[in-house]
Amino acid sequence: MAKKLMKGNEAIAEAALRAGAYNYFCYPITPQSEVAEYLSKRMPEVGGSFVQAESEVAVGNMLFGSASTGVRVFTTSSSPGISLMQEAISYLAGAQLPVVLVNIVRGGPGLGGILPAQSDYFQTVKGGGHGDYRLLVLAPSTVQEAVDLTMLAFHLADKYRNPVMILADGMIGQMMEAVEFPDKYEEPPLPPKTWAATGAKGRPPQIVKSLFLDPLALEKNSLVLAEKYEQAKKTEVRCEHYQINPDNEVILFSYGTMARICKTVIEQLAEEGISAGLFRPITLFPFPEAEIAALADLNKVKLYLTVEMSLGQMVEDVRLAMNGRKEIKFYGRTGGVVPAPEEVVNVIKKTLAG
Secondary structure (H helix, E strand, O other): OOOEEEEHHHHHHHHHHHOOOOEEEEOOOOOOHHHHHHHHHHHHHHOOEEEEOOOHHHHHHHHHHHHOOOOOEEEEEOHHHHHHOHHHHHHHHHOOOOOEEEEEEEOOOOOOOOOEOOOOHHHHHOOOOOOOOOOEEEOOOOHHHHHHHHHHHHHHHHHHOOOEEEEEEHHHHHOEEEEOOOOOOOOOOOOOOOOOOOOOOOOOOOOOOOOOOOHHHHHHHHHHHHHHHHHHHHHOOOEEEEOOOOOOOEEEEOOHHHHHHHHHHHHHHHHOOOOEEEEEEOEEEOOOHHHHHHHHHOOOOOEEEEEEOOOOOHHHHHHHHHOOOOOEEEEEOOOOOOOOHHHHHHHHHHHHHO
16 A cells, blocks of 8 residues: 545545445535545546535435435535534435545534534534434545544444435644545445345335334334443444553543544643643543543543534533543634644643642
8 A cells, every 4th residue: 555645624525535436416516526626637537426515405415316326425515514414414324324424624603614514523422413324434534544433434334224424624624734545445344235226127116215104103113222331332443542651641532633633632742740641532532421421430540531523512411421520621722723733732831730
C-alpha cells in the first residue's frame, strides 16, 4: 500500500468507492463540498451513480429508494444539511436500510458559520429525528482514520441494516495528510440481502417500509431495532487509551480532532511534571460506558475533564458512564473556535490549583 497525500474530504470519497459504494446523492454545503467535486470525476470512472439533488430533503428520499434495492449508498453534508435530512434518517432506520451518512460539522446553531465544531453530538448520537431509533456513530481523529472508519461504516450498515454516521468536523474535512488504501478491500462475509426490493422474480413481492398502522406491529419493529442496538453495544465499542496509567493526575475525555489537540496538551503537561492521559471514544454510539467507568479506579487522578468544541454535549454521556463515582468537569469552545493546547493547559493548571 503506497501512501498518498489527500485532503480529508477527498480521502473519505475515495474510501467509500473502495468499499463498493457506487451510489452517491448530495447537495453541496461547506465545508464538505470537495467530496462531491471529487466524486463528480471518479463516479463515471467506476460506473457509479452521482446525483446532485435540489435539496437535502430530496437527498434523504433518494437514499431511501436506492438503499431499498440493496446497493451501497451514501451521502455527505454538513450540519444544517444533516438537519434537513432528519425525517428521512428516521425513515431509513425504521425501514432497516443500510446507509452511510457523513457529517463534516460546522458551527451552529442555525446556519452558523463554516468553521469546525462538534456541536452536532446530541443530534447525531441521540437521534435527531422522531421515534425510537439510533445511528451507529464513528468519530475519526485523523484523515487516515476517516478512511478506515468510512470503509468500516459500510460494513456495519449492512451488518446491522441500519444507518451509520461518520461524525467529523471541518478540520478533518479540509486538512491534508498522508493516507493509504488497501490494495484489495476485504471485509467479513455478510448474509445475502434477501430483504431488498430487486423485483419479484419467482418470489412474492417485497415491501420496504417504515409505516406500520397497527400499533403492535410498530412496537414489534421498534423492538427489533432495539435488539440490534443492544447487540452493537456488546460487539462494536471502539475507543483509544492514550498514556493512561496508574500515575495519572489528570484524565481527559475528548473525541475527533479535539482529541489530537488534547494529545499535545498531555505532552505540555508532562514538561511541567503533570501526568495526564486521554480517553478517546471512537464509537460515539455505542458509547464506551464500561471503559469509562473503569477509569474511576485510578487512585491518583485529581481531575477528570471533558474537552469539546461545543458548550458541553459528550460530557453528559461521560458523567452518565461514571455514574456519580467521580466529578467530571468540562471545558469547551464553540461557534468554530478551536481551543489551543496552551488554553487547555492553563485551564487544567488553574483547576488543579483550586
